Amino acid sequence: MKPRIGILISGRGSNMAAIVAAAQDPSYPATIACVISNRPDAKGLETAAANGIPALCVDHKHFPSREEFEDELNRQLDDRDVDFVVLAGFMRVLTERFIGRWDGKLVNIHPSLLPSYRGLHTHERALSDGVKLHGCTVHFVVPELDAGPIIAQGAVRVRPSDTPETLAARVLAVENTLYPRVVAGLASGHIVLAGDQVIIDGPAAEGALISLA
Ligand code: GAR
Numbered sequence: 001m002k003p004r005i006g007i008l009i010s011g012r013g014s015n016m017a018a019i020v021a022a023a024q025d026p027s028y029p030a031t032i033a034c035v036i037s038n039r040p041d042a043k044g045l046e047t048a049a050a051n052g053i054p055a056l057c058v059d060h061k062h063f064p065s066r067e068e069f070e071d072e073l074n075r076q077l078d079d080r081d082v083d084f085v086v087l088a089g090f091m092r093v094l095t096e097r098f099i100g101r102w103d104g105k106l107v108n109i110h111p112s113l114l115p116s117y118r119g120l121h122t123h124e125r126a127l128s129d130g131v132k133l134h135g136c137t138v139h140f141v142v143p144e145l146d147a148g149p150i151i152a153q154g155a156v157r158v159r160p161s162d163t164p165e166t167l168a169a170r171v172l173a174v175e176n177t178l179y180p181r182v183v184a185g186l187a188s189g190h191i192v193l194a195g196d197q198v199i200i201d202g203p204a205a206e207g208a209l210i211s212l213a
Helices: 014-023 043-050 066-079 096-101 122-129 164-187
Strands: 004-009 031-037 055-057 084-087 106-110 133-140 150-157 191-194 197-200 210-212
Touching: 004 014, 004 043, 004 066, 014 031, 014 043, 014 164, 031 043, 031 066, 043 055, 066 096, 084 164, 106 164, 122 133, 122 164, 133 164, 150 164, 150 197, 164 191, 164 210
Parallel strands: 004 031, 004 084, 031 055, 084 106, 150 210
Antiparallel strands: 106 133, 133 150, 191 197
């Protein structure tokens, strides 16, 4: 049986949709078990449901604490026998307890070339610093925000005419190609976290996890 992926979103869900689309190929090594949003109005929930993926909301506002919210997330993920949790534009900080429970099985995509520009408004900050390269990073999740071991990165050139929106769009296109490859590598056991080291072998090692647009 293929490993089962739970995808957590908060909004649009383009990365989720890219992974769902990739997983429609029978040779893809993972099954998308569910998509969970912490926001009831997340556009991505409709996209997931339209693709036949179980899509549900666990609204963080309905829980008195982060721990209780995460307990419900875990219940939903366990109910669907999820093996890996993929954060795809999931905008809630997770506790150390949740992150520990999914150690080596929890990944995130961030819209910058980490360790530059952790946190929010990455495209605006990159433009105001005048950097020439910007991009995205997929990493294992650790308790420190946007700081986990790096699995994959995609870089784009910054153009003099760029606005935060045009730059974000080019970075997002790279995100949407890179993330499905990372999920495939994880599911097939070619990408593994050993302590704080990322071990990559097989097809994933051959440049598929680095993109230079
Ligand atoms: C993506 O750009 C992703 O990198 C970013 O949110 C966007 C979600 O887009 N994630 C973060 O900022 C996490 N800190 P999507 O909903 O279309 O996948």
